[in-house]
Amino acid sequence: MEKIDVVIAGGGLAGLACAYRLADAGLQVIVVERGDFPGSKNVTGGRLYLNPIRPLVGDMLDDAPFERKVVRERWSLLGKGNSLNIDFTGEGFRSEDHSYTILRARFDRWLADKLMAKGVFVIPKYRVDDLLWDGDSVAGIKAGSEEIAAHIVVAADGVLSFMAEKAGLRPKMAPKNYAVGMKEVIGLSEEKINDRFNVEGGEGCAHLFLGDVTKGIFGGGFLYTNRDTVSIGIVAGIQGLMKKTPPVEAHTLMDAFKERYEIKRLLDGGNLVEYSAHIIPEGGHNGISKLYGNGIVVAGDAAGFALNMGVTVRGMEFAIASGVIAAETIIAAKDANDFTAKTLAGYEKRLEETFVLKDLVSCREMPEFLDNESFFSYYPENFPRFIEKIMWFGEWPKGKIGAALWKELKGSGMLSLRRLKELYNIRKI
Amino acid sequence: MRIDEKLALDAFKTDKDSHIIIRHEICREKCKTKYCLFVCPGHLYSYNEELDEIVVEFAGCLECGTCMVACQEGAIEWAYPKGEYGVQYRYG
Numbered sequence: 212m213e214k215i216d217v218v219i220a221g222g223g224l225a226g227l228a229c230a231y232r233l234a235d236a237g238l239q240v241i242v243v244e245r246g247d248f249p250g251s252k253n254v255t256g257g258r259l260y261l262n263p264i265r266p267l268v269g270d271m272l273d274d275a276p277f278e279r280k281v282v283r284e285r286w287s288l289l290g291k292g293n294s295l296n297i298d299f300t301g302e303g304f305r306s307e308d309h310s311y312t313i314l315r316a317r318f319d320r321w322l323a324d325k326l327m328a329k330g331v332f333v334i335p336k337y338r339v340d341d342l343l344w345d346g347d348s349v350a351g352i353k354a355g356s357e358e359i360a361a362h363i364v365v366a367a368d369g370v371l372s373f374m375a376e377k378a379g380l381r382p383k384m385a386p387k388n389y390a391v392g393m394k395e396v397i398g399l400s401e402e403k404i405n406d407r408f409n410v411e412g413g414e415g416c417a418h419l420f421l422g423d424v425t426k427g428i429f430g431g432g433f434l435y436t437n438r439d440t441v442s443i444g445i446v447a448g449i450q451g452l453m454k455k456t457p458p459v460e461a462h463t464l465m466d467a468f469k470e471r472y473e474i475k476r477l478l479d480g481g482n483l484v485e486y487s488a489h490i491i492p493e494g495g496h497n498g499i500s501k502l503y504g505n506g507i508v509v510a511g512d513a514a515g516f517a518l519n520m521g522v523t524v525r526g527m528e529f530a531i532a533s534g535v536i537a538a539e540t541i542i543a544a545k546d547a548n549d550f551t552a553k554t555l556a557g558y559e560k561r562l563e564e565t566f567v568l569k570d571l572v573s574c575r576e577m578p579e580f581l582d583n584e585s586f587f588s589y590y591p592e593n594f595p596r597f598i599e600k601i602m603w604f605g606e607w608p609k610g611k612i613g614a615a616l617w618k619e620l621k622g623s624g625m626l627s628l629r630r631l632k633e634l635y636n637i638r639k640i
Numbered sequence: 641m642r643i644d645e646k647l648a649l650d651a652f653k654t655d656k657d658s659h660i661i662i663r664h665e666i667c668r669e670k671c672k673t674k675y676c677l678f679v680c681p682g683h684l685y686s687y688n689e690e691l692d693e694i695v696v697e698f699a700g701c702l703e704c705g706t707c708m709v710a711c712q713e714g715a716i717e718w719a720y721p722k723g724e725y726g727v728q729y730r731y732g
Contacts, residue, residue: 315732396731486646488681488702
């Protein structure tokens with residue numbers, strides 16, 4: 212069978228970015244996508260940070276359909292009946308193109324259209340079922356009754372990557388390495404979003420929530436403003452959900468979150484337009500698959516490229532960067548006419564020189580650090596409580612505020628050895 | 641809003657064959673935890689006492705794969721729906 216240069220399983224951001232770079236270099240590439248169109252099976256929180264990928268993308272994201280520029284960063288600790296927030300904005304966040312909220316069904320579809328205008332074949336409605344093999348080398352894909360032979364297969368088939376699994380590059384998925392995200396997209400007028408989130412037109416807000424929102428399970432809530440919708444959701448560790456006693460039905464977390472006083476008015480009058488769910492890699496550096504084999508490379512979520520940094524979560528720029536870097540490796544392999552693992556090892560080396568593996572390596576202690584119920588119950592319960600103690604005025608004389616706070620700090624165990632250790636461990640992350 | 645009402649807002653194209661196969665003998669013999677009953681974001685799993693079987697309403701599947709990851713016994717055989725089928729997100 213005549214081989215094309217590259218076939219890409221999955222028309223998400225990793226696959227499309229890879230194809231874009233390959234097409235620019237003049238390689239023959241086909242993208243196979245199981246959804247009705249690229250983006251139709253994808254879900255993000257979410258937002259895309261632009262600075263890390265700027266040196267890699269060229270003109271790829273020019274005129275991209277971003278929703279809103281994130282100029283306001285918020286975090287909330289939610290106790291059972293109270294909450295404490297941090298609300299940040301900065302001039303640089305408003306004046307520069309730092310990060311944008313996006314919706315994947317729009318964004319990926321737009322990028323696929325741009326690719327097709329370059330003459331790349333993006334074939335929707337075909338599920339990649341299996342790999343073709345030539346001895347111990349991957350030699351293409353099977354999709355339905357079709358076979359596409361290629362020198363290289365890019366497994367960009369998302370977090371569940373059945374192709375990386377079939378190639379023997381990814382072990383069975385362990386519950387501790389994954390979280391499930393559930394999201395509602397809620398329609399709300401642009402003016403209402405501007406007013407309720409205190410932003411100008413085109414500007415938006417990214418808001419993370421810790422605590423009661425996951426009933427103490429690893430994870431949290433999120434809210435991102437889009438142009439005329441709001442994305443609101445919950446992320447919960449799969450292992451955490453499995454261990455929770457008594458069990459919590461995952462989908463009920465979402466409703467309880469939206470009923471919170473802190474959220475309810477923000478969404479008032481909005482109408483739910485879509486409910487979605489998706490798994491997120493949470494294993495950090497330890498959760499990464501083997502990245503290449505003979506005739507195959509793995510990119511994006513399929514490789515486990517996502518990073519929960521506690522204060523923010525990142526994935527899409529890792530997908531785009533790994534797709535572009537996979538393409539650069541493939542271009543070099545084509546020049547050398549060698550598609551074996553030996554040449555494709557260059558993929559990992561290139562990734563090591565960029566933020567993709569550098570950030571994953573430097574944050575390698577993060578999953579273990581965050582796997583601590585303190586962050587999901589103890590702190591979110593206690594910090595708002597301290598404020599409540601200070602700010603509540605009863606019928607008796609208030610007395611010394613400092614002394615009252617000290618008593619609370621001691622009584623809550625905030626000054627215990629365990630808390631000091633947690634503080635000390637911050638240096639590791 | 642009930643979970644089935646939420647799912648009703650999504651666009652689905654439903655195949656006649658399920659992309660999720662449950663191996664009931666494994667559920668009966670090995671599984672004591674039944675994680676599938678509560679981890680699914682679509683709340684699509686239920687237990688039929690009469691048949692002593694786990695039932696999944698695959699037509700509402702959001703294709704996240706959580707059930708497969710949580711099913712430690714390997715009783716859930718899970719594949720993506722065939723091309724053209726399953727949920728089609730319009731926002732994502």
